[in-house]
Amino acid sequence: MPVDPAYCGWDTTSTLLIFSDNVFGNFIYYSHLLPIVCLLFLAGTLLWQNPRDNAVRALLVAALSFTAWSLSDLILWATANPIHTMFFWSNIIHFELLIYISLLYFIYYFVTHRSPSWKQELAILIAYIPIILFAHTSFNLAGYDYTNCNREALEGSLLTYVYIFELAIALWILIFGFNEYRKAGVRRYEIILATFGAVFCLVSFSLGNIIGTLEVDWELGQYGLFSLPIFVGLLTYLIIRYRSMNVKLFSAQALVGGIVILITSLLFIRQIENVRVVTLITAVLAAVLGFVLIRSVKREIEQRTQIEQLANRLQNANKRLKILDQMKSEFVSIASHQLRSPLTSIRGYASMLLEGSFGKLPQKAEEAVSRIAESSRFMALSVEDYLNVSRIQSGNMKYVLSEFSVKDVAKGIADDMRPEGVKRGLLITFTGDTQCSCVVKADIGKTRQIIQNLVDNALKYTKKGSIEIKVYDKKNPKRVYVDVTDTGIGMSQETLESIFGKFERARNANEVNVTGTGLGLYVAKKMAEDMGGTISATSPGENQGSTFTLSLPYVR
Amino acid sequence: MTISHLIRLALALGIIGSITLTYYTIVVRHDFEIFVNPDGLPELEEE
Numbered sequence: 323m324p325v326d327p328a329y330c331g332w333d334t335t336s337t338l339l340i341f342s343d344n345v346f347g348n349f350i351y352y353s354h355l356l357p358i359v360c361l362l363f364l365a366g367t368l369l370w371q372n373p374r375d376n377a378v379r380a381l382l383v384a385a386l387s388f389t390a391w392s393l394s395d396l397i398l399w400a401t402a403n404p405i406h407t408m409f410f411w412s413n414i415i416h417f418e419l420l421i422y423i424s425l426l427y428f429i430y431y432f433v434t435h436r437s438p439s440w441k442q443e444l445a446i447l448i449a450y451i452p453i454i455l456f457a458h459t460s461f462n463l464a465g466y467d468y469t470n471c472n473r474e475a476l477e478g479s480l481l482t483y484v485y486i487f488e489l490a491i492a493l494w495i496l497i498f499g500f501n502e503y504r505k506a507g508v509r510r511y512e513i514i515l516a517t518f519g520a521v522f523c524l525v526s527f528s529l530g531n532i533i534g535t536l537e538v539d540w541e542l543g544q545y546g547l548f549s550l551p552i553f554v555g556l557l558t559y560l561i562i563r564y565r566s567m568n569v570k571l572f573s574a575q576a577l578v579g580g581i582v583i584l585i586t587s588l589l590f591i592r593q594i595e596n597v598r599v600v601t602l603i604t605a606v607l608a609a610v611l612g613f614v615l616i617r618s619v620k621r622e623i624e625q626r627t628q629i630e631q632l633a634n635r636l637q638n639a640n641k642r643l644k645i646l647d648q649m650k651s652e653f654v655s656i657a658s659h660q661l662r663s664p665l666t667s668i669r670g671y672a673s674m675l676l677e678g679s680f681g682k683l684p685q686k687a688e689e690a691v692s693r694i695a696e697s698s699r700f701m702a703l704s705v706e707d708y709l710n711v712s713r714i715q716s717g718n719m720k721y722v723l724s725e726f727s728v729k730d731v732a733k734g735i736a737d738d739m740r741p742e743g744v745k746r747g748l749l750i751t752f753t754g755d756t757q758c759s760c761v762v763k764a765d766i767g768k769t770r771q772i773i774q775n776l777v778d779n780a781l782k783y784t785k786k787g788s789i790e791i792k793v794y795d796k797k798n799p800k801r802v803y804v805d806v807t808d809t810g811i812g813m814s815q816e817t818l819e820s821i822f823g824k825f826e827r828a829r830n831a832n833e834v835n836v837t838g839t840g841l842g843l844y845v846a847k848k849m850a851e852d853m854g855g856t857i858s859a860t861s862p863g864e865n866q867g868s869t870f871t872l873s874l875p876y877v878r
Numbered sequence: 879m880t881i882s883h884l885i886r887l888a889l890a891l892g893i894i895g896s897i898t899l900t901y902y903t904i905v906v907r908h909d910f911e912i913f914v915n916p917d918g919l920p921e922l923e924e925e
Binding site for chain 1 (some may be wrong): 880881882885886888889891893895896897899900901902903904905908910911912913914915918919920921922
């Protein structure tokens with residue numbers, strides 16, 4: 323081989339084929355390596371987040387093709403070996419065209435989520451065949467130019483075909499983007515930005531190379547390479563803005579990537595070997611720590627996404643439950659109203675039969691009618707409970723507020739219930755604080771209903787002993803209290819916690835053979851709360867009696 | 879495998895084949911021309 327590197331003063335000791343003194347100035351490294359890092363970083367990040375997205379895959383192919391192109395070009399700048407120059411210069415056209423073709427695919431996938439049709443792909447393949455056939459021949463590179471010391475090859479006519487191919491693809495992207503822009507609705511802005519970004523990037527890249535070929539001034543071509551980072555920035559914006567990509571994760575990745583790129587770029591500025599080693603170690607450390615940071619951010623985002631999904635599902639389930647509850651309340655309300663009218667007739671006629679309005683009943687018939695009367699009374703109470711629950715849930719419970727003495731109401735109930743107590747062998751006593759006028763502003767009917775319910779319960783759940791009704795007030799807070807204390811079956815701590823719930827009954831309620839809906843205390847509590855009061859229950863334990871306390875804010 | 883896949887495979891194989899052929903021609907056989915001046919020496923760039 324007649325080439326003598328020493329004659330031209332070429333550096334024959336290149337590191338990794340790309341680092342040598344033949345590359346004058348750091349600008350060449352920046353123009354080649356920065357776009358590689360940017361594009362690989364973007365494509366890698368996107369692939370990590372969307373491994374099945376075809377647009378991302380196409381972008382990755384473009385990034386890898388550009389990497390191959392850029393490294394080959396750097397080798398051409400660095401090498402003093404004509405074989406290297408000829409080999410890498412011959413292959414550069416493949417990488418160059420692959421960048422164009424993969425960006426065409428990217429735009430297709432990005433805009434329409436489809437690849438070009440197979441006919442279009444076949445057209446690309448046919449157009450590519452001359453390049454496959456002649457890349458290794460003198461049509462591509464006529465030969466190595468040793469008439470000067472520029473370490474260059476002489477390009478053949480195939481290059482003209484390659485440039486036409488490239489500009490045709492850029493034009494194809496432009497026309498495709500324009501057509502899709504006209505058809506698109508909300509994605510117009512997105513399409514136009516992606517299309518113009520890609521065309522700008524490719525045309526700048528081509529122009530750099532074309533000028534290099536025509537003027538034989540390869541330094542000008544370096545500026546075209548900077549269009550790549552601009553395109554990457556544009557794509558990043560588009561992806562974050564329109565593809566609901568996680569900004570937090572991307573920010574962490576961009577931060578780490580930026581730091582690593584900055585540190586690594588110092589390698590090309592500081593020529594001192596020790597500094598290079600330290601810089602390299604720092605870059606590796608930054609990369610490792612950054613990787614850990616990104617993983618933790620990703621994990622946090624995944625957890626947050628899961629929580630959001632669960633919360634959404636819970637919200638939907640809650641909505642459905644509310645609708646079902648509403649429907650159930652309406653059903654109960656309608657059913658209860660329908661039951662109430664015939665029950666009134668049954669109770670009325672049973673009462674008239676027992677009173678002898680239709681003549682004296684035989685002994686056995688009287689017993690039977692008494693049972694009918696008792697059962698219908700219980701049923702009427704149950705229906706009333708259901709109706710009250712329905713009214714409470716639909717917010718239709720009406721309260722007529724007036725001022726009255728709770729003491730009088732409670733005393734009246736004690737007096738009314740005393741005969742029933744005596745019948746069951748229970749003593750009902752009433753104690754009223756003489757110092758207390760015990761006047762409250764509430765619905766007198768509802769208050770009576772609450773106290774009546776508490777005394778009824780005490781009667782039902784007490785086999786022997788006494789029931790005490792006590793009314794008193796406290797200054798702080800200003801409230802009137804009605805205690806109903808019995809010596810009945812009592813309640814465990816567990817029962818106490820749930821006794822005011824809907825359909826809740828004491829665990830040992832069945833031991834005393836008491837029937838009930840489990841709604842009485844629920845309704846009483848809701849009514850008391852609606853009137854600004856409270857109901858609470860205490861019990862030392864099962865079989866040790868219990869105390870129910872109604873409190874209402876007093877007026878005087 | 880669709881026609882589309884076949885076309886892409888053909889393109890990929892074509893490029894790999896072309897690069898291999900280039901390697902064989904240039905790196906293995908050194909089959910390329912070197913243009914030199916009549917005196918065999920390159921012109922040195924003027925400073």
